[in-house]
Amino acid sequence: MNLRTPGPIPVPDEILNAMSKPMSNHRGPEFKKTLYKVTDQLQQVFSTNSDIFILTSSGTGAMEAAIVNTLSSGDKVVCATIGNFGDRFGQIAKNFGAQVNMLRFDEGKAVEIDSLRKSLVADSNIKAVLVTHNETNTGVTNDLESISKVVKGEFDKLLLVDGISSLCSVPLKTDDWGCDVVISASQKGWMLPPGLAFISFSERAWKAHSESNMPKFYFDLAQYRKYFEIGQPPYTPGLSVIYALDLALDAILNEGMEKIFNRHAQIGKFTRSSIRSLGLSVFPQEDIASNTVTAVKSPENLDVTKLIARLRDVDNIILAGGYGELKDKIFRIGHMGYTQKSDIQEVIEALRGTLPKLGFSIPTEKIQPA
Amino acid sequence: MNLRTPGPIPVPDEILNAMSKPMSNHRGPEFKKTLYKVTDQLQQVFSTNSDIFILTSSGTGAMEAAIVNTLSSGDKVVCATIGNFGDRFGQIAKNFGAQVNMLRFDEGKAVEIDSLRKSLVADSNIKAVLVTHNETNTGVTNDLESISKVVKGEFDKLLLVDGISSLCSVPLKTDDWGCDVVISASQKGWMLPPGLAFISFSERAWKAHSESNMPKFYFDLAQYRKYFEIGQPPYTPGLSVIYALDLALDAILNEGMEKIFNRHAQIGKFTRSSIRSLGLSVFPQEDIASNTVTAVKSPENLDVTKLIARLRDVDNIILAGGYGELKDKIFRIGHMGYTQKSDIQEVIEALRGTLPKLGFSIPTEKIQPA
Numbered sequence: 001m002n003l004r005t006p007g008p009i010p011v012p013d014e015i016l017n018a019m020s021k022p023m024s025n026h027r028g029p030e031f032k033k034t035l036y037k038v039t040d041q042l043q044q045v046f047s048t049n050s051d052i053f054i055l056t057s058s059g060t061g062a063m064e065a066a067i068v069n070t071l072s073s074g075d076k077v078v079c080a081t082i083g084n085f086g087d088r089f090g091q092i093a094k095n096f097g098a099q100v101n102m103l104r105f106d107e108g109k110a111v112e113i114d115s116l117r118k119s120l121v122a123d124s125n126i127k128a129v130l131v132t133h134n135e136t137n138t139g140v141t142n143d144l145e146s147i148s149k150v151v152k153g154e155f156d157k158l159l160l161v162d163g164i165s166s167l168c169s170v171p172l173k174t175d176d177w178g179c180d181v182v183i184s185a186s187q188k189g190w191m192l193p194p195g196l197a198f199i200s201f202s203e204r205a206w207k208a209h210s211e212s213n214m215p216k217f218y219f220d221l222a223q224y225r226k227y228f229e230i231g232q233p234p235y236t237p238g239l240s241v242i243y244a245l246d247l248a249l250d251a252i253l254n255e256g257m258e259k260i261f262n263r264h265a266q267i268g269k270f271t272r273s274s275i276r277s278l279g280l281s282v283f284p285q286e287d288i289a290s291n292t293v294t295a296v297k298s299p300e301n302l303d304v305t306k307l308i309a310r311l312r313d314v315d316n317i318i319l320a321g322g323y324g325e326l327k328d329k330i331f332r333i334g335h336m337g338y339t340q341k342s343d344i345q346e347v348i349e350a351l352r353g354t355l356p357k358l359g360f361s362i363p364t365e366k367i368q369p370a
Numbered sequence: 371m372n373l374r375t376p377g378p379i380p381v382p383d384e385i386l387n388a389m390s391k392p393m394s395n396h397r398g399p400e401f402k403k404t405l406y407k408v409t410d411q412l413q414q415v416f417s418t419n420s421d422i423f424i425l426t427s428s429g430t431g432a433m434e435a436a437i438v439n440t441l442s443s444g445d446k447v448v449c450a451t452i453g454n455f456g457d458r459f460g461q462i463a464k465n466f467g468a469q470v471n472m473l474r475f476d477e478g479k480a481v482e483i484d485s486l487r488k489s490l491v492a493d494s495n496i497k498a499v500l501v502t503h504n505e506t507n508t509g510v511t512n513d514l515e516s517i518s519k520v521v522k523g524e525f526d527k528l529l530l531v532d533g534i535s536s537l538c539s540v541p542l543k544t545d546d547w548g549c550d551v552v553i554s555a556s557q558k559g560w561m562l563p564p565g566l567a568f569i570s571f572s573e574r575a576w577k578a579h580s581e582s583n584m585p586k587f588y589f590d591l592a593q594y595r596k597y598f599e600i601g602q603p604p605y606t607p608g609l610s611v612i613y614a615l616d617l618a619l620d621a622i623l624n625e626g627m628e629k630i631f632n633r634h635a636q637i638g639k640f641t642r643s644s645i646r647s648l649g650l651s652v653f654p655q656e657d658i659a660s661n662t663v664t665a666v667k668s669p670e671n672l673d674v675t676k677l678i679a680r681l682r683d684v685d686n687i688i689l690a691g692g693y694g695e696l697k698d699k700i701f702r703i704g705h706m707g708y709t710q711k712s713d714i715q716e717v718i719e720a721l722r723g724t725l726p727k728l729g730f731s732i733p734t735e736k737i738q739p740a
């Protein structure tokens with residue numbers, strides 16, 4: 001099977017094998033060694049000296065952790081959203097009592113820096129800005145460095161970043177860009193099965209934590225910090241994924257972050273040009289298109305559900321549709337983590353065979369990738 | 371290694387192997403089939419027709435889910451606690467704004483039915499009772515059926531049950547006993563790695579949900595119910611543990627619950643009599659002693675930390691100490707799930723060899739188990 005959803009992604013065999021390791025005591029000395037080792041390595045990938053904690057949850061759990069650990073009921077925040085996952089970030093803050101200014105940009109677009117600046121000028125009581133680095137649903141990567149220059153440099157607000165589908169694949173300089181909280185999830189660029197999330201937490205975030213009154217228990221990072229001192233997690237963690245993380249981080253740091261970022265940039269570009277060679281359009285513009293997931297505009301009259309089902313049943317290729325308003329309007333090809341050019345070529349060839357059968361004719365002059 | 375902590379527990383090889391299965395699409399038709407199949411099987415183990423949802427979290431996450439999905443800020447609840455995990459259940463409710471009457475019983479004792487009754491007589495505004503079925507820290511199993519007769523039969527309150535270390539090992543009749551919410555966690559009797567929790571939710575609990583104002587997002591069961599209808603989880607689940615769950619449930623139901631309960635009763639009894647044969651005492655009385663974990667009273671002057679370290683380093687046997695007030699006063703032997711008599715015999719022999727070296731002499735007339 002060629003699993004090309006934007007997470008879970010295929011996991012290399014040696015990492016999958018680590019998932020079968022026998023159970024061990026998460027309160028013993030071996031686990032302590034592993035916890036300290038992988039946390040140190042996570043800091044390297046996050047490019048931060050801040051605390052990093054491992055949560056047993058999906059990425060959404062870590063989004064909740066980012067919010068409940070820094071904010072109080074009634075706090076005013078700006079949620080700069082460019083799609084479903086950005087909306088979710090804001091919704092979580094709302095559910096926990098924050099006053100959220102949903103600064104929405106059209107789907108397929110990135111955050112406009114000027115609009116963001118205006119929203120912060122308009123209300124000096126804004127405490128934090130929530131932003132998605134890479135919107136998995138639209139295949140758009142925000143210019144987080146420029147966003148940070150406004151949020152931190154000009155207004156000095158708390159900056160909470162959903163880096164779920166960007167971290168470990170796309171440059172995200174947590175400390176250099178002053179990101180107070182950054183989250184990610186294991187089934188994305190980390191080449192791991194789902195089950196764990198990671199969260200970095202700056203000194204400034206700890207200050208906000210000390211003032212935060214949002215109710216929390218399972219995600220209360222104060223407990224994670226306290227137990228980290230004795231080399232333990234506060235609650236029983238997803239051990240098997242931590243075994244796998246241990247190996248994956250060695251592989252990641254051995255390859256080196258620059259190489260990994262370049263590899264993702266290349267595979268992203270290759271995917272987009274191959275898509276265009278079929279006469280299809282990439283949903284966002286080239287300069288903001290994601291290097292971890294490509295959203296493809298569905299041609300008019302093409303039944304996306306049928307396309308996805310056929311690729312699955314006939315070609316054993318798993319693509320994803322769009323969520324929410326983008327349902328039936330796009331389909332998505334994941335290429336984060338452990339993705340080879342040949343994996344993408346297989347998708348392109350399958351599309352070349354299938355699209356005409358569903359009524360979309362591929363222009364002959366565009367058959368060869370640029 | 372003979373891992374005898376009260377979770378994680380050793381996982382049978384064929385179930386461990388399932389953890390290495392390649393990733394798949396949790397929004398595809400195969401996953402849907404699996405989700406419906408394992409949910410149906412979970413209902414059989416929980417002995418309920420109510421909804422059951424699979425959470426990607428530890429058991430503590432499911433405790434939080436039990437509370438935030440049924441209660442509102444200001445609600446009065448009784449938390450009948452016999453140890454650390456009971457205290458945690460009450461603390462979560464407090465953190466989310468409930469008014470909690472902590473009805474504490476001495477460690478090593480079970481809930482006294484009369485005291486519980488009095489607490490409900492004393493305040494007619496109590497909305498719910500929180501109770502731990504099996505207190506993992508003290509090795510005591512509460513008489514949940516009798517508790518339920520008071521909470522449901524006499525007072526008709528919401529009954530929220532922490533069945534983390536009892537379900538699938540000890541009889542827990544969710545529907546017959548009128549338990550509105552019951553939770554468990556994968557690394558206990560289920561013979562699985564950690565990473566998943568399970569929660570059953572009655573119609574009465576859904577009614578409470580509709581009135582509940584505690585803030586929630588990741589654990590909001592309304593989302594789980596909505597997505598369940600299309601055969602999906604709302605957020606990316608711990609896929610690998612679900613693969614393993616699929617196999618484990620077949621094995622569990624194939625063996626049959628009655629057989630499993632008997633096996634646990636036997637191994638519990640065997641462990642306790644073997645412990646007594648060494649001249650040691652079991653912490654709780656025999657009639658309330660747990661069949662999933664045995665808490666052993668530490669003899670005076672015995673250094674429990676040293677004992678545990680020595681068993682680990684010399685005998686490759688992993689026991690657990692006590693938490694909180696019981697630190698240094700007890701040590702614990704887990705025997706839930708896949709535990710053989712020989713696993714316990716190995717522990718007993720190691721104790722027989724080690725205890726004298728730490729200054730505790732084993733009475734010769736008690737060497738043979740009863």
